[in-house]
Amino acid sequence: MFLFSVRSTQPHRPDKICARSILMNQTQPARQQAIPLDEQLSSQLSQQLKIKPIQVEACIRLLDDGASVPFIARYRKEQTQGLDDTQLRQLEQQLGYLRQLNQRRQSIIQAIQQQGKLSPALQQQLANAGSKSELEQLYLPYKSQRRSKAQSAREAGLEKLLDTCLKSRGHQSVATLAALFVDPKTDFSDIDTVLEGVAAILHARMAEHPSLSTQLRHQLWRDGVLRSSKINRKAASKEETDNAAKFRDYFDYAEQIRRLPSHRALALLRGVQTGILRLKLQLEPQQEQQSVQQIQRALQVPDHGGCHQWLTEQCLTGWHKKLQPQLQKVLFNRLQEQADAEAIRVFGVNLKQLLLAAPAGHKATLALDPGFRNGVKVATVDANGKLLDHAVIYPHPPQNNWQPALKTLKQLCQQHHVQLVAIGNGTASRETEQLVSELIADPALTTDSTAMPLTQITVSEAGASVYSASELAANEFPDLDVSIRGAVSIARRLQDPLAELVKIDPKAIGVGQYQHDVDQTRLADHLRCVVEDCVNTVGVDLNSASAVLLQHVSGITPTLAANIVSYRDQHGRFNSRTELNKVARLGPKAFEQAAGFLRISQARQPLDNSAVHPEAYPLVSAIAARNQRTVESLIGDSAFLKTINPADFADPQFGIPTIEDILIELDKPGRDPRPEFSPVRFADGVNSIADLAVDMRLPGVVTNVTNFGAFVDIGVHQDGLVHISQLADRFVKDPHQVVSPGDKVTVKVLQIDPQRKRIALTIKGL
Numbered sequence: 001m002f003l004f005s006v007r008s009t010q011p012h013r014p015d016k017i018c019a020r021s022i023l024m025n026q027t028q029p030a031r032q033q034a035i036p037l038d039e040q041l042s043s044q045l046s047q048q049l050k051i052k053p054i055q056v057e058a059c060i061r062l063l064d065d066g067a068s069v070p071f072i073a074r075y076r077k078e079q080t081q082g083l084d085d086t087q088l089r090q091l092e093q094q095l096g097y098l099r100q101l102n103q104r105r106q107s108i109i110q111a112i113q114q115q116g117k118l119s120p121a122l123q124q125q126l127a128n129a130g131s132k133s134e135l136e137q138l139y140l141p142y143k144s145q146r147r148s149k150a151q152s153a154r155e156a157g158l159e160k161l162l163d164t165c166l167k168s169r170g171h172q173s174v175a176t177l178a179a180l181f182v183d184p185k186t187d188f189s190d191i192d193t194v195l196e197g198v199a200a201i202l203h204a205r206m207a208e209h210p211s212l213s214t215q216l217r218h219q220l221w222r223d224g225v226l227r228s229s230k231i232n233r234k235a236a237s238k239e240e241t242d243n244a245a246k247f248r249d250y251f252d253y254a255e256q257i258r259r260l261p262s263h264r265a266l267a268l269l270r271g272v273q274t275g276i277l278r279l280k281l282q283l284e285p286q287q288e289q290q291s292v293q294q295i296q297r298a299l300q301v302p303d304h305g306g307c308h309q310w311l312t313e314q315c316l317t318g319w320h321k322k323l324q325p326q327l328q329k330v331l332f333n334r335l336q337e338q339a340d341a342e343a344i345r346v347f348g349v350n351l352k353q354l355l356l357a358a359p360a361g362h363k364a365t366l367a368l369d370p371g372f373r374n375g376v377k378v379a380t381v382d383a384n385g386k387l388l389d390h391a392v393i394y395p396h397p398p399q400n401n402w403q404p405a406l407k408t409l410k411q412l413c414q415q416h417h418v419q420l421v422a423i424g425n426g427t428a429s430r431e432t433e434q435l436v437s438e439l440i441a442d443p444a445l446t447t448d449s450t451a452m453p454l455t456q457i458t459v460s461e462a463g464a465s466v467y468s469a470s471e472l473a474a475n476e477f478p479d480l481d482v483s484i485r486g487a488v489s490i491a492r493r494l495q496d497p498l499a500e501l502v503k504i505d506p507k508a509i510g511v512g513q514y515q516h517d518v519d520q521t522r523l524a525d526h527l528r529c530v531v532e533d534c535v536n537t538v539g540v541d542l543n544s545a546s547a548v549l550l551q552h553v554s555g556i557t558p559t560l561a562a563n564i565v566s567y568r569d570q571h572g573r574f575n576s577r578t579e580l581n582k583v584a585r586l587g588p589k590a591f592e593q594a595a596g597f598l599r600i601s602q603a604r605q606p607l608d609n610s611a612v613h614p615e616a617y618p619l620v621s622a623i624a625a626r627n628q629r630t631v632e633s634l635i636g637d638s639a640f641l642k643t644i645n646p647a648d649f650a651d652p653q654f655g656i657p658t659i660e661d662i663l664i665e666l667d668k669p670g671r672d673p674r675p676e677f678s679p680v681r682f683a684d685g686v687n688s689i690a691d692l693a694v695d696m697r698l699p700g701v702v703t704n705v706t707n708f709g710a711f712v713d714i715g716v717h718q719d720g721l722v723h724i725s726q727l728a729d730r731f732v733k734d735p736h737q738v739v740s741p742g743d744k745v746t747v748k749v750l751q752i753d754p755q756r757k758r759i760a761l762t763i764k765g766l
Contacts, residue, residue, distance in 0.1 A: 068554040070536035078655040125210040150204035153197030203318035212298040262342035266514035340518040347512030355534040358677040363419040367491030370428035379487035430687035463504040513706040555593025610669035682715030720759030
């Protein structure tokens with residue numbers, strides 16, 4: 001057994017890349033040039049995604065022209081024949097992957113050709129390779145390596161001896177034939193060294209045989225069993241011992257590699273990276289014998305004769321020492337890639353749910369970032385998230401200044417007409433909830449005619465500390481303490497999760513599974529796409545959005561976002577979408593991509609506060625004119641809009657799907673697609689794991705969903721796990737089919753392990 005590197009030594013080439021990073025990223029030295037359509041590429045994508053070739057070709061043209069997925073999905077339905085954003089994102093990602101695959105294929109073919117080793121059979125194998133891992137496995141024997149024993153043996157003419165042995169059917173032994181090739185002046189000065197050289201050539205042929213490697217790789221993936229074991233260390237520290245305990249389920253573990261779920265694969269691979277586990281991919285004895293027989297047939301080993309036994313033994317040795325380790329490395333990389341892809345997908349689904357969580361809305365908010373010794377940080381923001389006031393209170397041990405803390409909160413609530421109280425869910429959160437409960441119960445607040453009814457909500461702090469220490473927060477609040485910045489972020493993420501969470505690196509939000517173990521570039525690319533889709537789904541208020549939020553709008557780069565904010569600061573609010581054309585460096589293409597996703601309330605043109613694209617304004621005017629109505633009178637008139645037949649206004653530019661979308665938007669212009677906000681309260685008296693008991697039923701909030709279950713915050717500073725088997729009374733293949741981050745649920749406690757800080761929960765039957 002041996003330790004291996006699960007990361008390829010090849011330069012990174014992300015498998016999945018979103019439009020912003022491939023096609024629209026103007027921060028790169030030069031924009032990617034449009035690539036001519038390739039019929040074979042279109043055909044591949046059509047078959048893989050099960051969509052028509054004409055749809056594929058239309059999408060490729062639009063993407064290469066710089067269009068974003070959100071723009072194509074909403075405003076180019078006629079060209080794509082109605083492909084939705086999910087299909088378009090898959091096409092975009094797979095297009096980038098196939099183009100990179102073809103580029104790598106050509107470079108490999110050229111490299112092997114320069115070596116003079118590109119046979120027709122190998123060229124066909126390379127042409128048929130459908131993934132980068134297959135390509136790299138085929139190329140592996142031809143990579144520039146240090147001088148090998150096989151190379152030296154070939155230069156010494158020992159390949160002729162191997163060919164003689166393979167053709168021999170006589171009784172001459174291999175040692176007898178080898179004696180004829182002994183040369184005292186070379187490294188092959190006796191029979192043993194000659195035989196070692198011939199064996200090295202045989203093993204090299206095994207590795208270089210393209211169809212053999214492919215067949216054995218498929219067999220090893222289909223039938224191989226991945227076995228893990230603990231690496232024993234004589235003098236392990238307590239920290240190392242405690243870390244190893246996390247992997248004790250895998251100290252003696254075995255499972256077919258093709259059946260490993262992504263979360264288990266990542267756990268095993270993490271165990272290897274941390275030096276705790278050792279992995280080995282093996283075949284059962286009968287299957288291994290079949291593999292060796294395949295090798296013998298491929299190399300045409302004679303089934304009898306004096307050389308038969310030696311050649312058979314060398315085929316087995318070559319399998320164990322050369323080919324099997326080589327294929328194992330390829331398949332471990334394949335396992336890592338597949339596990340990465342699934343983990344990244346799960347992270348993206350969870351992030352989307354968080355970003356599209358219900359906003360509490362434009363209400364004055366008091367935010368509390370709880371703590372014991374360092375106090376509770378307090379920030380009050382107005383309905384638009386502007387900081388009004390801040391303080392630090394010390395209601396908890398060791399200071400125990402409960403009444404002064406209450407007095408401070410009461411003054412802030414009355415002074416700023418606070419409606420919402422946001423409490424961070426970190427240390428001292430439940431204790432701070434008790435403080436706020438007493439505040440809300442204060443008769444002075446409920447009877448004060450200037451005060452508003454208070455609503456208390458617990459808010460996830462995930463990523464708040466990252467934002468508070470960021471350059472962005474420092475620029476916004478240069479004179480504010482880092483801890484107070486965190487409280488401001490908590491308040492704003494309650495008011496509008498999307499607008500605030502986009503300021504934080506998505507990876508810092510922590511809603512994935514083994515997110516630090518996956519390919520970080522691929523993860524970042526995918527999450528950027530998720531953020532882009534969410535921002536454009538909701539739309540952005542042009543006159544209040546931050547530069548960070550604006551840069552996720554279709555067609556707007558960070559530079560353009562900064563220019564928009566700068567223009568707004570100099571000239572005041574935008575009164576129309578067309579005014580965007582006055583922003584520095586914002587040209588016609590960027591305007592086309594962005595305009596439909598930007599909203600302007602109280603604009604001169606009422607359609608500027610809707611998702612109707614400016615290019616369709618004449619169409620709306622034509623609908624109004626034909627019915628002797630004004631555009632303003634159409635908006636919100638549901639009964640009248642239902643009488644309009646989209647086919648009556650269809651033309652080559654605007655087809656029925658687009659007109660139907662316009663009529664829906666006119667009915668409820670600028671409608672927020674996010675759900676209605678509803679707060680959740682944790683159970684009173686349950687503040688820590690010590691307060692839990694088996695069979696206890698508790699309210700909770702889903703914080704994270706993985707392939708093996710859902711984590712639920714029940715207010716004890718340690719999320720409990722609802723295993724996938726405990727999510728429903730039926731079989732659940734994907735937990736996302738049952739729950740999503742942010743869902744309010746009722747759970748029952750199954751098991752409590754205070755030492756390992758683990759809580760097992762169930763939702764079944766509740």
